[in-house]
Amino acid sequence: MAVKTALVRQVRGITLAGKTDSNHWVMMDGPPEFGGSNAGTRPKELLLLALGGCTASDVISILQKKRVALDGLDIHVTAEQRDEHPQVFTQIHLEYVLHGDGLRPQDVERAIELSETKYCSVNAMLRPAIPITWSYRIEPRHAARPAA
Numbered sequence: 001m002a003v004k005t006a007l008v009r010q011v012r013g014i015t016l017a018g019k020t021d022s023n024h025w026v027m028m029d030g031p032p033e034f035g036g037s038n039a040g041t042r043p044k045e046l047l048l049l050a051l052g053g054c055t056a057s058d059v060i061s062i063l064q065k066k067r068v069a070l071d072g073l074d075i076h077v078t079a080e081q082r083d084e085h086p087q088v089f090t091q092i093h094l095e096y097v098l099h100g101d102g103l104r105p106q107d108v109e110r111a112i113e114l115s116e117t118k119y120c121s122v123n124a125m126l127r128p129a130i131p132i133t134w135s136y137r138i139e140p141r142h143a144a145r146p147a148a
Contacts, residue, residue, distance in 0.1 A: 015039050044081075048092070051132075052077045054122040055094060058115035068107050071141045072099035089130050096136035103138045112136060 006020045008028075013035035016028040027040030041049070052075045063070050076095040081087050098108055112134060116123055123132060 011039075013037065016043075044087075044089075047089075047126075048077045048079055051092065051120075051122045051126060052094065054120045055112075055115045058119040059096065059111045062111040062114055062119075063107065066107055066111070068100075068104075068111075069102060070098060070100050073097070074099075091131045091133070092126070094132065094134040096134065097139060098136060099139045099141060101141045105138070108136055108138065 004021055006018060008016050008018045011017055011027075014030045015037050018026045018028060026046070028043050028046065029038055029040035030036030030042060031038060056073055056075050060070065060073055074097040076097065077092065078095070079089045079092045081089050096108070096112060116132070116134060126132060
């Protein structure tokens with residue numbers, strides 16, 4: 001069994017820097033009213049990015065192996081959270097927006113299904129605790145992608 005490690009170091013107040021085995025630092029922070037300085041992503045937001053990044057990597061890889069011409073992928077992650085503490089996520093929705101011409105719905109659906117049920121380890125960890133749903137849409141290659 002592999003062991004993974006992470007280091008979280010206080011910078012100032014609740015401004016934190018984190019580093020994992022890949023040796024890349026990530027800044028985390030909170031708003032000034034809680035002792036932060038708005039210098040980084042909130043830790044809970046990183047969880048949503050981890051889920052989106054994990055499944056995006058899978059879907060892109062699966063479609064490449066099927067020789068599907070994908071011009072781009074955006075995943076819009078929406079999460080609802082409780083108002084009371086702990087303010088946990090109560091449900092998450094992933095909207096996959098695939099850009100390209102000639103993308104077949106059956107290829108897209110199969111790639112997403114494989115990611116969601118077999119390959120995405122972040123999804124596998126969250127799924128027992130949080131309902132995760134998904135949808136997708138295919139946009140033509142020349143459709144303008146909205147700014148991030």
